[in-house]
Each structure stands twice: as C-alpha cells, then as structure tokens.
C-alpha cells in the first residue's frame with residue numbers, strides 16, 4: 083500500500099457497492115502481487131462514495147472540468163492522474179458494469195475532450211455469478227479505449243456471495259499473472 087510521500091504506480095478501483103465483495107478482492111489480489119514485486123499501489127472502493135450521474139450539460143467541453151462538484155467523483159477520478167497503471171473492476175449487473183461505476187465512467191467525459199488520461203496503462207476486472215461478465219469487461223474496455231489507455235488485459239472471476247470469488251482458482255491465478263505483467267513494466271527485478 084501507499085506510504086505518504088511515495089509515488090503511486092498502480093491504482094485499483096472497485097465499482098462494487100459491496101466494500102469487501104468479490105470485485106474488491108480480485109482487484110486487491112492484483113495489487114498485492116504488484117506490491118510483492120516492489121510496486122506502490124492504492125485501492126479505492128466506490129462503495130462509500132457519492133457519485134452523481136453525468137447530466138449531459140456539455141459545460142466540460144469548454145471548461146475542461148465537471149460542473150458537478152458536490153460529490154466524491156473528482157477526489158477519486160483525479161487519483162488516476164497519479165498512477166501509471168489503472169486496474170478497474172466491476173461486478174456484473176444485468177450483463178454490464180454496476181450503476182455506480184457507470185456514473186463514475188460517464189463523469190470522466192470532462193477528462194475526455196483533451197484526452198487527459200491518455201498514455202496510461204490499464205487492466206479490466208469483472209465478477210459474475212453466472213453470465214454477462216464479458217460484456218462488463220467490454221464496457222470497461224470501451225472506457226479505456228476512448229481515453230487512449232494502453233490495454234494490458236482482463237481478469238474475469240465467478241462468485242455470487244461476497245468472498246465466493248476466492249474459490250475461483252483460475253481467476254486468482256489470472257489475477258496474479260496480470261500483477262506480474264504489470265510489475266514487469268517497471269523492471270523492478272524482484
């Protein structure tokens with residue numbers, strides 16, 4: 083985890099309203115793997131954040147900042163500027179990302195006009211109980227592609243109740259593998 087004054091290298095965001103749910107756990111496994119290889123990471127859950135939906139006012143096109151200021155969106159979104167790699171995860175809700183993550187993504191329109199997030203790298207994570215997780219990944223990929231992130235790949239897990247994903251040994255192995263891939267970008271030599 084991040085120690086005050088350290089530069090953050092990898093930022094993990096979970097879009098689940100379950101703070102300690104499956105998405106948080108899968109994202110955290112990736113971050114832990116990065117930490118073991120010597121990288122600095124930070125994890126943010128959107129569960130306790132207030133994030134209003136984009137209202138489509140288009141003011142950000144001119145002013146380059148979001149006109150909505152009475153919530154937590156800016157605090158979280160601006161952390162992306164400080165990372166090299168973003169790990170963005172969502173539970174699957176009706177074959178897609180959660181409403182909370184969609185609100186978060188839509189609000190990044192204010193960063194889109196001048197591609198302020200471009201050049202960073204990213205990983206997409208989803209958890210499904212049964213099906214629809216691929217579309218969840220596709221939505222996150224759409225966000226990443228629009229903002230011109232370089233895409234490192236995805237991890238898709240299975241689980242229903244909070245914690246179930248820890249039984250998905252394939253997903254856990256994939257999460258560790260992608261953590262190693264992130265670490266190799268930094269040539270930490272661990």
Ligand SMILES: Cc1cc2nc3c(=O)[nH]c(=O)nc-3n(C[C@H](O)[C@H](O)[C@H](O)COP(=O)(O)O)c2cc1C
Pocket residue numbers: 098099100102103104105106172173174175176177178209210211212213214215240241242243244245
């Ligand atoms: C509103 C809602 C919609 C859901 N829709 C789907 C779905 O379309 N497909 C699926 O496989 N699971 C669906 N689920 C189950 C969740 O994806 C599953 O419980 C997941 O593990 C939740 O991850 P979390 O613990 O990170 O919140 C849904 C759950 C909720 C609450």
